[in-house]
Amino acid sequence: MEAAQLVHVHRGKMLESVHKGHIAVVDSDGNLLYQAGNPQQMVYARSSMKPVQAIPLIETGAADFYHFDDADIALCCASHNAEKQHTNRVLSILSRIGLDVKDLQCGTHNPRWEEVYEELIREGKPVTALFNNCSGKHSGMLTTAQHMNETVDDYYKLDHPVQQRILEAISSLAEFPKEKIEIGIDGCGVPVHGMPLDKLAYCYARMANPTGLSNERTTAVKRIAQAMMNAPEMVGGTNRFCTDFMRVAQGRAFGKAGAEAVYCIGDIETGIGIAIKVEDGNGRGTEPVAVEVLKQLNLLTDEQLEQLKGYHYPQLKNCRQETIGQLSPVFQLESAKKHIQ
Numbered sequence: 001m002e003a004a005q006l007v008h009v010h011r012g013k014m015l016e017s018v019h020k021g022h023i024a025v026v027d028s029d030g031n032l033l034y035q036a037g038n039p040q041q042m043v044y045a046r047s048s049m050k051p052v053q054a055i056p057l058i059e060t061g062a063a064d065f066y067h068f069d070d071a072d073i074a075l076c077c078a079s080h081n082a083e084k085q086h087t088n089r090v091l092s093i094l095s096r097i098g099l100d101v102k103d104l105q106c107g108t109h110n111p112r113w114e115e116v117y118e119e120l121i122r123e124g125k126p127v128t129a130l131f132n133n134c135s136g137k138h139s140g141m142l143t144t145a146q147h148m149n150e151t152v153d154d155y156y157k158l159d160h161p162v163q164q165r166i167l168e169a170i171s172s173l174a175e176f177p178k179e180k181i182e183i184g185i186d187g188c189g190v191p192v193h194g195m196p197l198d199k200l201a202y203c204y205a206r207m208a209n210p211t212g213l214s215n216e217r218t219t220a221v222k223r224i225a226q227a228m229m230n231a232p233e234m235v236g237g238t239n240r241f242c243t244d245f246m247r248v249a250q251g252r253a254f255g256k257a258g259a260e261a262v263y264c265i266g267d268i269e270t271g272i273g274i275a276i277k278v279e280d281g282n283g284r285g286t287e288p289v290a291v292e293v294l295k296q297l298n299l300l301t302d303e304q305l306e307q308l309k310g311y312h313y314p315q316l317k318n319c320r321q322e323t324i325g326q327l328s329p330v331f332q333l334e335s336a337k338k339h340i341q
Contacts, residue, residue: 021277022041027271080234199340259283290311
């Protein structure tokens with residue numbers, strides 16, 4: 001199946017660009033309900049997999065042993081701005097487990113939150129792994145390794161028990177054999193997992209409605225989803241779609257962005273999972289698509305949609321901050337009603 005046109009980008013009255021891609025909407029019984037493009041498209045989940053990657057943190061008992069609250073768990077699922085609310089909590093986690101910023105193996109990049117970067121420059125301080133948007137996830141991985149008395153200098157490698165537990169959790173939740181999961185390396189150095197888009201949606205559906213899972217896994221996925229919804233500011237931060245969407249959804253849904261234009265949502269009330277991939281990898285296309293899917297599925301009220309209007313129909317602005325264009329979703333979900341393979 002070819003990619004569907006998902007978003008049109010207009011500058012003035014002219015159509016300037018088109019974002020094509022794929023959508024899968026799946027229920028917790030493994031039924032593909034709606035689609036656009038190719039719902040079986042192979043994709044790397046990127047950071048959209050972080051909520052699933054947090055499962056071993058709960059199941060090993062590490063989160064309880066080190067007194068993790070909802071904000072701690074949400075941060076382990078985050079691609080955060082590196083605001084002080086994020087970096088202070090990473091430091092708190094590292095302190096509790098007896099480790100330091102130097103133990104984070106996620107590498108460095110400039111903080112996403114410009115004010116933090118400017119402050120570092122003014123104070124002559126270095127950009128460290130603390131400010132990496134994945135430092136929360138890596139702190140969670142280190143926490144599991146410490147709790148299980150495993151080595152911490154190589155926790156990011158595929159053959160380490162930390163990563164093998166994650167691989168098992170992903171395979172089990174997606175009901176997709178481990179040997180079929182494509183393994184690459186993510187931007188922060190840990191393994192990244194590739195699978196069909198509908199299987200990724202299924203992961204989120206089972207987190208939203210964990211029927212058929214063991215008691216232990218049910219407890220884990222419920223706790224992770226609830227933590228994200230209770231502390232959405234940890235998952236992204238100021239002016240971030242993940243955070244604003246979960247605040248507006250008011251406890252009925254959780255969502256997580258992934259690099260190269262992936263977005264996933266789990267809806268607690270209906271037990272469905274949504275997975276989106278914009279084919280050109282431009283993340284600006286995922287937010288209009290996500291809100292439009294929620295609208296077409298009647299998962300948000302008119303008032304909630306109005307609160308998310310800036311993400312639904314983003315305005316293009318020039319360097320003078322004048323509005324000169326707009327992104328608009330243009331797809332219509334197709335009914336599927338078939339079991340995913």
